[in-house]
Amino acid sequence: MHIGRTVLLAFFLASFANAQNPLQNDPAAADTGRGVFRIYCSPCHGIRAQGARGPDLTQTLGASGKSDDDLFRIISTGSPGTEMPGFADSLDDENRWHTISYLRSIAKQQPAQVAGNAAAGRDLYWGKGGCPACHRIASKGGRLGPDLSRIGSARSAWYLRESVVAPSADITPGYNTIAVVQKDGKKITGVERGYDNFTAQLMDTTEEFHSFEKADVVSVKRESRSLMPDTYGKLLSAAELDDLLAYLTSLGRPEAGK
Amino acid sequence: MKLFALAAVPIFLVAADVSTQRLVQSQDDAASWLMYGKNYGAWRYSALKQIDSSNIARLAPQWIFQASGAAPMETTPLVFDGLMFFTGSANHAYALDLATGKEVWRYERPVPKGVQGCCGTVNRGFAALGSKLFKVNIEAKLVALDARSGEPLWETTVDDFKMGFSTTAAPLVVKNQVIVGIAGAEFGTRGFIDSYDAETGKRRWRFHTVAAPGEPGGDTWKSDAWQRGGGSTWVTGSYDPELNLIYWGTGNPGPDMNGDVRPGDNLYTCSMVALDADTGQLKWHFQFTPHDVHDWDATEDPVLVDLTIAGKKVKALIQANRNGFAYALDRTTGKMLAAKPYTKVTWASGIDKAGRPVLLPGQDPSEEGTVSCPGLGGGHNWQPTSYSPLTGLFYFGSSDGCQTYYKSEQQYVKGRWYQLSTAEPIAHASGVGSVIAVDPSTGETKWRFETVGAPSGGMLTTAGGLLFTGDRHGYFIAFDGRSGKPLWKFQTGGPIVGGPVSYLFQGRQYIAVAAGSSIIAFAIPGRVSNK
Numbered sequence: 001m002h003i004g005r006t007v008l009l010a011f012f013l014a015s016f017a018n019a020q021n022p023l024q025n026d027p028a029a030a031d032t033g034r035g036v037f038r039i040y041c042s043p044c045h046g047i048r049a050q051g052a053r054g055p056d057l058t059q060t061l062g063a064s065g066k067s068d069d070d071l072f073r074i075i076s077t078g079s080p081g082t083e084m085p086g087f088a089d090s091l092d093d094e095n096r097w098h099t100i101s102y103l104r105s106i107a108k109q110q111p112a113q114v115a116g117n118a119a120a121g122r123d124l125y126w127g128k129g130g131c132p133a134c135h136r137i138a139s140k141g142g143r144l145g146p147d148l149s150r151i152g153s154a155r156s157a158w159y160l161r162e163s164v165v166a167p168s169a170d171i172t173p174g175y176n177t178i179a180v181v182q183k184d185g186k187k188i189t190g191v192e193r194g195y196d197n198f199t200a201q202l203m204d205t206t207e208e209f210h211s212f213e214k215a216d217v218v219s220v221k222r223e224s225r226s227l228m229p230d231t232y233g234k235l236l237s238a239a240e241l242d243d244l245l246a247y248l249t250s251l252g253r254p255e256a257g258k
Numbered sequence: 259m260k261l262f263a264l265a266a267v268p269i270f271l272v273a274a275d276v277s278t279q280r281l282v283q284s285q286d287d288a289a290s291w292l293m294y295g296k297n298y299g300a301w302r303y304s305a306l307k308q309i310d311s312s313n314i315a316r317l318a319p320q321w322i323f324q325a326s327g328a329a330p331m332e333t334t335p336l337v338f339d340g341l342m343f344f345t346g347s348a349n350h351a352y353a354l355d356l357a358t359g360k361e362v363w364r365y366e367r368p369v370p371k372g373v374q375g376c377c378g379t380v381n382r383g384f385a386a387l388g389s390k391l392f393k394v395n396i397e398a399k400l401v402a403l404d405a406r407s408g409e410p411l412w413e414t415t416v417d418d419f420k421m422g423f424s425t426t427a428a429p430l431v432v433k434n435q436v437i438v439g440i441a442g443a444e445f446g447t448r449g450f451i452d453s454y455d456a457e458t459g460k461r462r463w464r465f466h467t468v469a470a471p472g473e474p475g476g477d478t479w480k481s482d483a484w485q486r487g488g489g490s491t492w493v494t495g496s497y498d499p500e501l502n503l504i505y506w507g508t509g510n511p512g513p514d515m516n517g518d519v520r521p522g523d524n525l526y527t528c529s530m531v532a533l534d535a536d537t538g539q540l541k542w543h544f545q546f547t548p549h550d551v552h553d554w555d556a557t558e559d560p561v562l563v564d565l566t567i568a569g570k571k572v573k574a575l576i577q578a579n580r581n582g583f584a585y586a587l588d589r590t591t592g593k594m595l596a597a598k599p600y601t602k603v604t605w606a607s608g609i610d611k612a613g614r615p616v617l618l619p620g621q622d623p624s625e626e627g628t629v630s631c632p633g634l635g636g637g638h639n640w641q642p643t644s645y646s647p648l649t650g651l652f653y654f655g656s657s658d659g660c661q662t663y664y665k666s667e668q669q670y671v672k673g674r675w676y677q678l679s680t681a682e683p684i685a686h687a688s689g690v691g692s693v694i695a696v697d698p699s700t701g702e703t704k705w706r707f708e709t710v711g712a713p714s715g716g717m718l719t720t721a722g723g724l725l726f727t728g729d730r731h732g733y734f735i736a737f738d739g740r741s742g743k744p745l746w747k748f749q750t751g752g753p754i755v756g757g758p759v760s761y762l763f764q765g766r767q768y769i770a771v772a773a774g775s776s777i778i779a780f781a782i783p784g785r786v787s788n789k
Contacts, residue, residue, distance in 0.1 A: 035666070094374075
């Protein structure tokens with residue numbers, strides 16, 4: 001066996017796959033990157049990268065095993081199937097590397113552990129919690145709320161906790177509540193599927209789609225509240241809530257299977 | 259009402275000849291659209307009136323041109339001599355046949371590696387003179403093209419893109435010179451307005467929008483920060499041929515959110531400057547936001563109108579400023595005539611008689627975040643405004659709301675991003691905006707149409723009493739100009755960001771607008787009333 005050549009080739013491939021940030025020895029790169037991050041990334045990842053609608057990058061990046069090259073690709077082209085868009089059109093190569101320098105400077109290698117038992121949380125989710133009535137995981141469950149199949153990699157832990165106990169605290173874009181009163185007096189309430197200056201589209205609680213011209217109905221209200229019940233903080237004990245959060249944060253995480 | 263059937267007249271491409279006289283009289287040439295703002299006063303008002311409230315319901319697309327790779331398009335097309343000329347993002351430009359919308363020629367240049375810009379590789383349009391078209395490329399270049407073929411005739415470097423300079427605004431032709439603005443205040447650049455010889459591309463003069471030590475205004479920079487003081491000029495200005503003055507709005511000082519490193523008023527940032535058209539010498543300036551820390555550029559359209567204020571006629575300049583106030587200035591002297599908020603403003607209680615804002619405390623960006631109104635994008639941002647002499651009203655879009663402003667510290671590195679933080683939306687504050695009609699002599703809002711999210715499109719008014727604009731959801735909309743009532747809409751399938759135009763072709767009035775990566779030409783099909 002040509003072990004030596006195989007090892008050499010593997011080393012070469014590994015090096016290629018883990019292309020390093022060309023600015024890694026530039027002491028000012030992280031500083032510039034923070035400025036770029038605050039403009040382009042903070043709307044989802046938070047002003048200090050601690051997550052909101054996007055993942056907490058201080059916690060998730062270090063453990064993700066992603067190389068600089070992986071990060072460059074994700075920032076450039078986005079992450080298909082997630083809410084992460086690509087920035088190749090708005091940020092040149094150097095500014096994408098600046099951003100990576102900043103992220104490396106703040107990423108913790110030992111992320112905080114989420115308390116709770118994920119297996120017990122899974123049982124709660126599919127049982128007592130009744131979550132599948134509105135949410136989907138791996139193509140099972142309802143369509144009214146956001147698909148949670150990868151929610152652990154898409155949201156920070158604190159944001160998920162807030163979403164469970166106070167679902168209206170921050171609404172994922174496109175999940176506001178739309179309430180329509182038709183000319184015959186009939187009221188239809190559902191989750192936003194579209195809303196603009198002249199029309200509104202919604203999915204009602206039976207997962208039926210409706211589209212309205214605002215001019216053709218008595219009123220259309222777009223309410224900054226979630227249709228999800230705000231009673232989970234009372235329905236679940238503190239320990240159960242931790243378990244549920246442990247399960248949710250494991251969804252879509254590479255380390256979830258460990 | 260006289261009705262006539264349109265005859266099938268063959269159209270021949272004729273040698274374009276946009277003379278300086280034709281430009282000065284562009285408002286009388288309702289059939290064409292010869293410059294970014296329609297006329298030198300940037301009115302964006304078409305004297306065409308075939309389309310009005312009585313027939314707007316029948317307005318329909320006649321052709322659509324797909325400019326692949328050119329989105330997003332912030333362009334205002336030019337129309338003359340049987341052709342439409344427009345620019346797109348990423349150094350694209352096109353000429354189209356007005357009869358069919360088919361491409362006649364195309365210009366493309368690759369965007370060089372290393373070009374930086376705050377906001378993409380956008381471009382806002384052409385300028386024209388004789389048989390030449392002028393446009394900027396994103397890498398801070400000015401090019402002249404043959405309007406008949408698209409062939410490049412000359413190319414001039416405006417400045418070094420590696421230092422953070424870029425160019426996005428439609429040039430303004432004045433006499434035989436091409437006036438160009440610059441972008442790049444987020445990269446520690448020092449802004450300017452340039453004049454180039456239309457024949458050769460050679461630079462004639464440069465006016466720096468950031469005063470150096472020893473120059474008038476230089477004492478408003480208390481440190482060496484003037485060297486990277488911003489003051490971009492990224493939206494096209496206007497021109498008064500009688501006064502021979504060019505008016506151009508200037509952008510925010512740099513760094514945007516941290517004013518600690520640049521104490522002083524920071525002239526001539528966030529200002530209107532009036533320059534002698536032949537020499538580029540400063541005749542007057544008016545600073546809207548001294549020592550700005552909220553990124554409230556004053557680059558918005560400077561619109562030249564003659565107003566009657568307190569019974570006296572005055573040559574005025576009106577602007578919907580990003581800082582939340584609508585202003586009227588005397589365009590001969592630069593003195594303020596009126597200023598009034600058109601949206602929620604928390605940073606100033608008003609503007610004093612000398613034109614200086616009366617500041618309110620606790621509004622500056624901070625490390626932990628400071629809520630202030632309006633938000634980062636304004637009030638009104640760069641999108642084209644319109645003045646209608648028919649209604650006497652001034653029309654523009656506004657983002658209505660507040661944002662949390664953050665500042666940070668950062669070492670300046672040549673050519674690198676140097677904004678020193680940003681602003682974030684406020685939770686639960688749903689993004690709302692409005693299309694607004696203002697009485698320009700008082701600043702009083704006459705009507706307001708509330709929109710979902712900030713309005714995105716430019717404005718066009720017509721002698722048919724209509725206001726056209728578009729939104730980010732793809733709707734192209736016609737309003738009654740007097741009442742603000744929406745009369746018609748069409749879903750284009752792409753966000754509308756640029757300025758609509760109107761022109762006459764084979765006796766029929768058209769309205770054209772860029773939407774997404776398309777240009778769409780609308781008209782009323784069938785017989786047309788000859789109003």
